[in-house]
Amino acid sequence: MNKGRLFLIPVPLGLTATDSVLPQPVIDRARHLKHFVAENAKSARAFLKSLPSATPLQQIEISELNEHTSPAALPELLAPLLAGFDVGLISEAGCPAVADPGANLVALAHVEGIQVLPMIGPSxxxxxxxxxxxxxxxxxxxxxxxxxxxxxxxxxxxxxxxxxxxxxxxxxxxxxxxxxxxxxxxxxxxxxxxxxxxxxxxxxxxxxxxxxxxxxxxxxxxxxxxxxxxxxxxxx
The missing domain is CATH 3.30.950.10 (Tetrapyrrole methylase, C-terminal domain)
Known part of the structure; x- marks a missing residue:
């Protein structure tokens, strides 16, 4: 089975129109993903609602990865990717994996041979x-x-x-x-x-x-x- 791809999805730095800071290809990609790993699930849902997502929010899977996440829990977050689903990684604000715990998931994705695709957005x-x-x-x-x-x-x-x-x-x-x-x-x-x-x-x-x-x-x-x-x- 082919592995999914890990997309690093930037988000706005604060309360501003999403399309004023994110390129359309990033918005389009995020709209069609059904699996996400986010620093905060509540803010991730607010971001997806602002797009809006092509999938009803209640059908989107969002797992949390933050400063309290145990290293032992990281492999479980890769499960959708290993099952062949694309996953979006979202930070609380700005670019994921930069001054952000998402870097730990990116490192593990490389170990597992999962393609990592950083997307353009505000840092x-x-x-x-x-x-x-x-x-x-x-x-x-x-x-x-x-x-x-x-x-x-x-x-x-x-x-x-x-x-x-x-x-x-x-x-x-x-x-x-x-x-x-x-x-x-x-x-x-x-x-x-x-x-x-x-x-x-x-x-x-x-x-x-x-x-x-x-x-x-x-x-x-x-x-x-x-x-x-x-x-x-x-x-x-």
Whole structure:
């Protein structure tokens, strides 16, 4: 029996029209899939409803894969693929398998010889880098930094030092309710000539991307980033 294909289906980064951020071939593919693995089943159903799906939602199989999923449960998620059905992998927002637990399923699919097909869609990390004015030739994404203030400050200074030595843009994210603390730490921990970019609500009508030095951040009022999806970047 032929194996199914694993399609990596991007989704919007927030509440916006699906066809404004996703190419039509991605929408068409997602509309006709009947098996999905999603970070959150509820949001996946909302996404499929927005397309709308060619299959009634109650007939679509959605399995969850998130940070709480045990590695031992991953083989079961491949069962439809091994039975010959195509499957769509969906993240909570943006591109699956990038800063996303779906990467574990993709890795296992390769082990099982299943074809993996990434599809085009919005990535907050790349969109933030594109709009930052910082180096796109050499960059690194670090996910979440330490939550405690003193540890976060130490880590930021390490990243700043690496950025200065390697001419590298450093990219990271924060839990939205700690965004303001992250920006305050950046302003206070970074050297005067370091450029700090804050990219908020990417692809939404409220999108805002600002790149400033610490002194400029202190002088000028910044965007409201409290509890809003935000990507942070720095280049020393």
């Amino acid at each position: 907050s990390i790349l969109l933030a880098l594109m709009g930052s004015g910082l180096s796109g030739q050499n960059f690194a994404f670090h996910g979440y930094l330490p939550a405690k203030d003193d540890q976060r400050k130490i880590r930021l200074r390490e990243l700043e030092k690496d950025s200065r030595q390697e001419k590298r843009t450093q990219i990271f994210i924060e839990t939205p309710y700690r965004n303001r603390q992250m920006l305050e730490t950046l302003i206070n921990a970074c050297a005067p000539n370091t450029r700090i970019c804050v990219a908020t609500d990417l692809t939404l009508s409220s999108e805002c991307i600002m790149t400033r030095t610490p002194a400029e951040w202190r002088r000028q009022e910044g965007p409201n980033i409290d509890r809003r999806p935000t990507v942070f970047l720095l280049q020393a």
